[in-house]
Amino acid sequence: MTISVADVLRGTKVVLLDFDGPIAALFGGVSATAAIEELTAIAAAHGYDITAEGPPQFVQKVSQLGDEELLHAITDAARDAEVRAAASAVPTPGARAVMRAARETGRRVAIVSNNAPAAVSAYLDRHDLGQDVDLVVGRHDGLAPRLMKPHPYLLTLALTSLGVPAEAGAFIGDSVSDIEAGRAAGVAAIGYANKPGKRERLSAAGAHAVIETMTDLADALHAAVGSA
Incomplete structure (x- = not known):
């Protein structure tokens, strides 16, 4: 039985987003x-x-x-x-729409990344997105690198900080380590297949659903409205 992205999102109260990929190409403007x-x-x-x-x-x-x-x-x-x-990161098409869709459907938004929070916050400020994000969790000073994804620690930290149980969260990432971290944290893991071959790899890693554009995710958030 095929499960739609909207089905996966039913009952979620927080959308957890990886940064580099789903939100922006961090090194999209510089090598x-x-x-x-x-x-x-x-x-x-x-x-x-x-x-x-x-x-x-x-x-x-x-x-x-x-x-x-x-x-x-x-x-x-x-x-x-x-x-x-x-400063030159390239926005991912549809990422802003996802944040707004989450807000419009009563969900909170957290960015959970292996990148430094300072970089994520700098990007959000530059693109006037800070008001659409409740929390940024990342590779902060003093964090033991072993706790970075695919370890579930950062996702669990975000959920705890927002006071949301794992079953009410959905994490969207574009790498196998993201899917592994999401499943280990107990949240719905949605793969973002932004390159050829990723759909297969993310599905094999255990993604509950896979999207190819962030606009698909925004549409699914609206389609699942009423069950969040």
Whole structure:
């Protein structure tokens, strides 16, 4: 039996959104290569040869080394790189509509990201979206990297902060780690397949539903109205 996105959203009281992908392409205006090269150089200065897909992944890799001095330096540099990137991040079509649809249907909105909260907040301020978001939870200073997604900690923290039980939440993310985190936290996990092949990967990871545009999600929030 096929379950529609609207069916998945029935009974939800909070929409939890990943940032990089569902809300914006963080490095859509500038190449992530420069940020990774900067982090790689810092690691090299400490005697390590490391590279990763993006700043969050770099932080996670460094955390496995047990070098606290390097981890602190990398965490600070990754945050600063993300904040700079937020100034030219490219909005995801339909993301604003999702936030407004959530508001219009009586749901709260939280952004739960492995990116630094400062970068997310900078983006929201730049695009005048702060009033549409109740909470931002991310890779804050002092957070043990092992608690980043796919660990459910950040999602659970958001739910606890908003006073909402897991069964009343739905998390939308564009990566397998997002789906794994959502399922581990006990919320409905909706995959955002914004690239070829993602629908299959997100479905295989256990997504309760998959969307291909954020507008689809906005429409589903309205379709499920009356049951939230």
